[in-house]
Amino acid sequence: xxxxxPIHTVYNNAETLEFKGAITLRILLSGNDTGGQLxxxxxxxxxxxxxxxxxxxxxxxxxxxxxxxxxAEVDGKMHEFKPGDVAFIPKGTVHAFKNAGSTPGRLRxxxxxxxxxxxxxxxxxxxxxxxxxxxxxxxxxxxxHGQEFVGPPL
Numbered sequence: 001x002x003x004x005x006p007i008h009t010v011y012n013n014a015e016t017l018e019f020k021g022a023i024t025l026r027i028l029l030s031g032n033d034t035g036g037q038l039x040x041x042x043x044x045x046x047x048x049x050x051x052x053x054x055x056x057x058x059x060x061x062x063x064x065x066x067x068x069x070x071x072a073e074v075d076g077k078m079h080e081f082k083p084g085d086v087a088f089i090p091k092g093t094v095h096a097f098k099n100a101g102s103t104p105g106r107l108r109x110x111x112x113x114x115x116x117x118x119x120x121x122x123x124x125x126x127x128x129x130x131x132x133x134x135x136x137x138x139x140x141x142x143x144x145h146g147q148e149f150v151g152p153p154l
Contacts, residue, residue, distance in 0.1 A: 004035040014042075017125040019133075022049045025121055031114020039114035041121070045070075045105045050098030052135075053151030054142070059111045061089040063097070068105020072097040073154060098154040120145035 007029070014026040022045075029040040045068070053073065063072075063086065070081040074095045081087065081097075089095050099105040111117045123141045127133040139149050 004033070004037070007033045009033075017121055019125065019128050022046055025125075027118050027121070028108070030118055031111075031116075034114060036114050038110050038112040039118055040108060040110050041118075042066075042106065042108045045099040045107070047099050047102050047104065050153050051096055052138075052149045052153045053094055053096040055094055055148045055150060056089075056091055056111070056117075056146065057148065058091055058146045059113060059115055059117065060091050061095075062110045062112075063087040063089070064108045066106040066108060068099055068103060069101035070097050070105055070107065071100045071154060094150055096151070096154050116145045117147075120147065 009029055014028050017025045024044040026042040028042055031039040065081040065083055065085045067083055072079050072081060072087060072095060074087065074089060075093050120141055124133060124138060127137050142149055
Protein backbone atom coordinates (compact mmCIF):
# COMPACT_ATOMS: atom_id res chain seq x y z
CA UNK A 1 0.00 0.00 0.00
CA UNK A 2 1.13 3.50 -0.73
CA UNK A 3 2.18 5.94 1.97
CA UNK A 4 -0.71 7.97 3.31
CA UNK A 5 -0.97 11.38 4.86
CA PRO A 6 -3.46 12.70 7.41
CA ILE A 7 -6.76 13.83 5.91
CA HIS A 8 -9.78 15.80 7.04
CA THR A 9 -13.00 15.49 5.09
CA VAL A 10 -15.96 17.84 5.48
CA TYR A 11 -19.31 16.10 5.92
CA ASN A 12 -21.31 18.60 3.85
CA ASN A 13 -18.83 18.34 0.98
CA ALA A 14 -18.85 14.53 0.81
CA GLU A 15 -19.63 12.96 -2.55
CA THR A 16 -23.30 11.96 -2.35
CA LEU A 17 -25.04 9.30 -4.43
CA GLU A 18 -28.82 9.43 -4.18
CA PHE A 19 -30.77 6.29 -5.03
CA LYS A 20 -34.23 7.90 -5.11
CA GLY A 21 -36.74 6.47 -2.67
CA ALA A 22 -34.19 4.04 -1.24
CA ILE A 23 -30.76 5.12 0.01
CA THR A 24 -28.69 8.29 0.04
CA LEU A 25 -25.03 7.21 0.19
CA ARG A 26 -22.18 9.52 1.19
CA ILE A 27 -18.52 8.71 0.61
CA LEU A 28 -17.04 10.14 3.80
CA LEU A 29 -13.50 8.83 3.32
CA SER A 30 -12.27 7.49 0.02
CA GLY A 31 -9.96 4.53 -0.30
CA ASN A 32 -7.84 6.82 -2.48
CA ASP A 33 -7.22 8.97 0.62
CA THR A 34 -6.12 6.05 2.81
CA GLY A 35 -3.77 4.25 0.48
CA GLY A 36 -6.50 1.65 0.03
CA GLN A 37 -6.51 0.68 3.72
CA LEU A 38 -10.16 1.55 4.28
CA UNK A 39 -13.15 3.54 3.00
CA UNK A 40 -15.98 5.01 5.10
CA UNK A 41 -19.54 5.53 3.94
CA UNK A 42 -22.83 6.74 5.38
CA UNK A 43 -26.29 5.67 4.27
CA UNK A 44 -29.60 7.32 4.99
CA UNK A 45 -31.99 4.43 4.43
CA UNK A 46 -35.71 4.80 3.80
CA UNK A 47 -38.13 2.61 5.81
CA UNK A 48 -38.36 -0.97 4.54
CA UNK A 49 -35.22 -0.63 2.39
CA UNK A 50 -32.00 -2.65 2.40
CA UNK A 51 -29.73 -4.49 -0.04
CA UNK A 52 -30.06 -8.11 -1.05
CA UNK A 53 -28.07 -10.75 0.80
CA UNK A 54 -24.47 -10.45 -0.32
CA UNK A 55 -20.84 -11.33 0.35
CA UNK A 56 -17.70 -9.20 0.26
CA UNK A 57 -15.05 -11.78 -0.66
CA UNK A 58 -11.97 -9.73 0.19
CA UNK A 59 -13.18 -7.07 2.63
CA UNK A 60 -14.29 -6.85 6.23
CA UNK A 61 -17.20 -4.50 6.88
CA UNK A 62 -18.02 -2.73 10.15
CA UNK A 63 -21.41 -1.05 10.69
CA UNK A 64 -22.15 1.79 13.13
CA UNK A 65 -25.91 2.23 13.56
CA UNK A 66 -26.59 5.92 14.21
CA UNK A 67 -30.34 6.56 13.87
CA UNK A 68 -33.42 4.42 13.48
CA UNK A 69 -34.14 0.74 13.87
CA UNK A 70 -32.44 -1.86 11.71
CA UNK A 71 -32.52 -5.60 11.37
CA ALA A 72 -29.71 -7.58 9.80
CA GLU A 73 -29.10 -11.14 8.85
CA VAL A 74 -25.49 -12.14 9.40
CA ASP A 75 -24.37 -15.66 8.53
CA GLY A 76 -27.97 -16.89 8.73
CA LYS A 77 -28.78 -15.30 12.11
CA MET A 78 -31.14 -12.35 12.60
CA HIS A 79 -30.16 -9.37 14.75
CA GLU A 80 -31.85 -6.11 15.79
CA PHE A 81 -29.82 -2.90 15.87
CA LYS A 82 -30.54 0.40 17.62
CA PRO A 83 -28.56 3.67 17.64
CA GLY A 84 -25.10 3.12 19.12
CA ASP A 85 -24.89 -0.54 18.13
CA VAL A 86 -21.94 -1.83 16.08
CA ALA A 87 -21.58 -4.94 13.92
CA PHE A 88 -18.45 -6.49 12.41
CA ILE A 89 -18.91 -8.63 9.29
CA PRO A 90 -15.78 -10.63 8.37
CA LYS A 91 -15.03 -11.07 4.68
CA GLY A 92 -16.79 -14.05 3.15
CA THR A 93 -19.87 -13.73 5.42
CA VAL A 94 -23.35 -13.57 3.89
CA HIS A 95 -25.24 -10.56 5.23
CA ALA A 96 -27.99 -8.03 4.56
CA PHE A 97 -29.66 -5.23 6.50
CA LYS A 98 -32.98 -3.43 6.38
CA ASN A 99 -34.44 -0.31 7.94
CA ALA A 100 -37.18 -1.88 10.08
CA GLY A 101 -38.43 1.45 11.41
CA SER A 102 -41.05 3.89 10.14
CA THR A 103 -38.64 6.80 9.58
CA PRO A 104 -35.36 7.10 7.65
CA GLY A 105 -32.45 5.44 9.43
CA ARG A 106 -28.77 6.32 9.29
CA LEU A 107 -25.69 4.13 9.50
CA ARG A 108 -22.00 4.42 8.78
CA UNK A 109 -19.78 1.61 7.65
CA UNK A 110 -16.13 0.90 6.98
CA UNK A 111 -14.71 -1.41 4.35
CA UNK A 112 -11.23 -2.72 5.03
CA UNK A 113 -9.37 -2.83 2.75
CA UNK A 114 -11.13 -0.32 0.48
CA UNK A 115 -10.31 -2.05 -2.82
CA UNK A 116 -12.74 -0.73 -5.47
CA UNK A 117 -15.90 -0.60 -3.35
CA UNK A 118 -16.61 3.09 -3.95
CA UNK A 119 -16.31 2.53 -7.70
CA UNK A 120 -18.94 -0.21 -7.36
CA UNK A 121 -21.33 2.22 -5.66
CA UNK A 122 -20.66 4.83 -8.34
CA UNK A 123 -21.43 2.28 -11.07
CA UNK A 124 -24.67 1.31 -9.30
CA UNK A 125 -25.59 5.00 -9.14
CA UNK A 126 -24.82 5.64 -12.80
CA UNK A 127 -27.01 2.67 -13.79
CA UNK A 128 -29.80 3.93 -11.50
CA UNK A 129 -29.61 7.40 -13.01
CA UNK A 130 -29.92 5.80 -16.47
CA UNK A 131 -32.93 3.75 -15.31
CA UNK A 132 -30.93 0.55 -15.83
CA UNK A 133 -30.24 -0.73 -12.30
CA UNK A 134 -31.64 -4.24 -12.63
CA UNK A 135 -30.64 -7.20 -10.46
CA UNK A 136 -28.68 -8.61 -13.42
CA UNK A 137 -26.82 -5.30 -13.80
CA UNK A 138 -26.10 -5.13 -10.05
CA UNK A 139 -24.81 -8.69 -10.13
CA UNK A 140 -22.45 -7.97 -13.04
CA UNK A 141 -21.14 -4.80 -11.41
CA UNK A 142 -20.71 -6.52 -8.02
CA UNK A 143 -18.73 -9.46 -9.33
CA UNK A 144 -16.33 -7.07 -11.06
CA HIS A 145 -15.60 -5.54 -7.62
CA GLY A 146 -15.23 -8.76 -5.59
CA GLN A 147 -18.77 -8.80 -4.25
CA GLU A 148 -21.57 -11.29 -4.84
CA PHE A 149 -25.34 -11.10 -4.38
CA VAL A 150 -26.59 -14.44 -3.06
CA GLY A 151 -30.22 -13.81 -2.15
CA PRO A 152 -33.10 -11.38 -1.92
CA PRO A 153 -33.39 -8.44 0.47
CA LEU A 154 -34.81 -9.04 3.96
